[in-house]
Amino acid sequence: xxxxxxxxxxxxxxxxxxxxxxxxxxxxxxxxxxxxxxxxxxxxxxxxxxxxxxxxxxxxxxxxxxxxxxxxxxxxxxxxxxxxxxxxxxxxxxxxxxxxxxxxxxxxxxxxxxxxxxxxxxxxxxxxxxxxxxxxxxxxxxxxxxxxxxxxxxxxxxxxxxxxxxxxxxxxxxxxxxxxxxxxxxxxxxxxxxxxxxxxxxxxxxxxxxxxxxxxxxxxxxxxxxxxxxxxxxxxxxxxxxxxxxxxxxxxxxxxxxxxxxxxxxxxxxxxxxxxxxxxxxxxxxxxxxxxxxxxxxxxxxxxxxxxxxxxxxxxxxxxxxxxxxxxxxxxxxxxxxxxxxxxxxxxxxxxxxxxxxxxxxxxxxxxxxxxxxxxxxxxxxxxxxxxxxxxxxxxxxxxxxxxxxxxxxxxxxxxxxxxxxxxxxxxxxxxxxxxxxxxxxxxxxxxxxxxxxx
Numbered sequence: 229x230x231x232x233x234x235x236x237x238x239x240x241x242x243x244x245x246x247x248x249x250x251x252x253x254x255x256x257x258x259x260x261x262x263x264x265x266x267x268x269x270x271x272x273x274x275x276x277x278x279x280x281x282x283x284x285x286x287x288x289x290x291x292x293x294x295x296x297x298x299x300x301x302x303x304x305x306x307x308x309x310x311x312x313x314x315x316x317x318x319x320x321x322x323x324x325x326x327x328x329x330x331x332x333x334x335x336x337x338x339x340x341x342x343x344x345x346x347x348x349x350x351x352x353x354x355x356x357x358x359x360x361x362x363x364x365x366x367x368x369x370x371x372x373x374x375x376x377x378x379x380x381x382x383x384x385x386x387x388x389x390x391x392x393x394x395x396x397x398x399x400x401x402x403x404x405x406x407x408x409x410x411x412x413x414x415x416x417x418x419x420x421x422x423x424x425x426x427x428x429x430x431x432x433x434x435x436x437x438x439x440x441x442x443x444x445x446x447x448x449x450x451x452x453x454x455x456x457x458x459x460x461x462x463x464x465x466x467x468x469x470x471x472x473x474x475x476x477x478x479x480x481x482x483x484x485x486x487x488x489x490x491x492x493x494x495x496x497x498x499x500x501x502x503x504x505x506x507x508x509x510x511x512x513x514x515x516x517x518x519x520x521x522x523x524x525x526x527x528x529x530x531x532x533x534x535x536x537x538x539x540x541x542x543x544x545x546x547x548x549x550x551x552x553x554x555x556x557x558x559x560x561x562x563x564x565x566x567x568x569x570x571x572x573x574x575x576x577x578x579x580x581x582x583x584x585x586x587x588x589x590x591x592x593x594x595x596x597x598x599x600x601x602x603x604x605x606x607x608x609x610x611x612x613x614x615x616x617x618x619x620x621x622x623x624x625x626x627x628x629x630x631x632x633x634x635x636x637x638x639x640x641x642x643x644x645x646x647x648x649x650x651x652x653x654x655x656x657x658x659x660x661x662x663x664x665x666x667x668x669x670x671x672x673x674x675x676x677x678x679x680x681x682x683x
Contacts, residue, residue, distance in 0.1 A: 280321045280353075281307040290325020292363065297331035304335060308347050319351035322360045322394060329364050332376065336406075338383040342424030348387050354394030357437040357466070361395045368402040370474075374447050374482055375420075380406035384426025390434065397439040401474050405438065405445040410457035412490075419451040419483060427456040432463065439468040444475040448517065449482040454490040457517075459498075466503040469530040473509035476539070481516030485542055491516035492546040501525050508533035515542045518549040518577075526558045528588075534566035543575040543606030550577025550611060559586040561600050561621075568602055575606030576635070578614070585619040587646045596647035596658075598622035603638070610636035610669075617642045624661050630668035630683075637669045644676035651678040 284290065286306065287299035307318045335352065339345035354360025368377045375381050379396070386408070396405060408428040414421045428448075438445050448457050460478075467477070481491040494517030502525045504511060511527075512520065518540075529535050537559070544550045552570075561567045569586055572579060586600055601620075603610050604627040613636070620643060638661055645651070645660040651672045653659025660678070661670055671682040 279318055281318045282321050284323055288327060290327050292326035292328060294328060295330050296327045297329045297334045301334050308350065314346045315348045316350045319353050322354045324355045324359045326361045326363060329362055330366055332378055333381050334379055336380040336382050338381050339385050339423055343384060343426045346385055346387065346426055350386065350389045352391045356393045357395045357435060360393065361397060364396060364398045364403050366400050366403055368400060370402045374407050374449060377402050378404045378407045382428055383409040383420060383423040387427060387429045390432040391436050392434045395437040395439060398442045399440050401441050401443055403442050404447065407447040408457055410450045410455060411453045412455035413453050415453060417452055429456050430459040432461045433465050434463045437466045440470050441472050444473060444479055446478040447482055448480040448494050450491055451483060452488050452490055454488060455493045457494045459496045462499045462502050464501050467505050469505045470507055471505055472507040476510040476513035479513045485515035489545055492549040495519045495549060505530050506535050507531050508535050510539045511537045513539045519551045522554040522557060524556045528560035529562050529567055532562045532564040536568040536571050538570040540572045540574050543573055547577050550574045552579045554584055555582045557584050559584065560588040561586055562589050563595060563598060565598060569600045571602045573604045573606055574611045575609040576611060578612045580614045581618055582616045587619055587621040590621045595621050599625045605633060608632050608634045612637055614639045615643050619644045619646055621646050626663050629665050630663040631666040633669045640672045640675060642674045645678055649677040651681050
């Protein structure tokens, strides 16, 4: 496009004039100068099609009626076909629209040539949540095989993958969004040897919304040789008020987690400024793996049905994996005996809540009877559990006899226990922190109304 003179340029030379002058001066030097000019940045190809695969160019309609499954899969295939050393050169773009998908593995499928068929840098991009909508409108029935019923099935396949500016919707409780399987090597005990060995690593979900009813959104899995199925970043993501899960929003460690301790290598989850509504079910479930970091956001339960935000049902065995750090989140449980902010059976590691609150919907005196934070000892041990500068409703529970604990501690610093000023007691009493009997391994310091006390 020609440049336009927009005003006084005294004392300056326009880029156009400079370029013309330079071209004129170079003309005398022959064809080599013309080759140099042709290779200049001004001649670079900036056609979007060089960098982007538009799903509508492959037949997707985005009208909410047409089944766009085959067209979208063709677009993804085109994007990954031009890989160089596994690196994808084009992203997959969904213009504004409502894309109906009825087939599994439409966005990604398991490898066709084992370990060599990995994909680096794949990017799915929309125009914004509720602007670009993918409706996973299937007729699937429940399936015990975690590789089935997924929009994405990535065995040993994806690294540095991102999803941006789009919504995914399901109304089928058998649907799953993504399943990631990772193993370090294949041996005689391998569960899926045909896939070879490889890793899923480094996923970014930015400004993505998941809506409605699912069995599971994200499954992270591997066998006894599991390794490096890690680094999931959720940035400004959300779920809607109808979100419910038969299994969990994210389930880490699915295949024999009690026996596959290598699943503890599924590490490093980062959640930044997300709004996660939950109607029913579990949100983050970690049978193995962990090192979870949450910063900011509003997380609201939208019914009185059974629901948990953090569920750790296994004792685990790795202190680096058994780590949860939550900062500045406003939780909103409802008056329900079946709701938990956290239910944790870790026998080591650490749990920290800093500057959080959970009193929004239970601030009245009738919120006092509810237990929203539950810790169950494993081999007479609990994690180091620390609440700092938090406003906390109802009561907290530690299962078992406190004096039998050998490791771990419940610590409250600068907190307000909203429904009681009695710090510690036993189940059935009116204290904030309750043990089955004989409280021990606790400390309250500098709190709003409870006295400094430890034991």
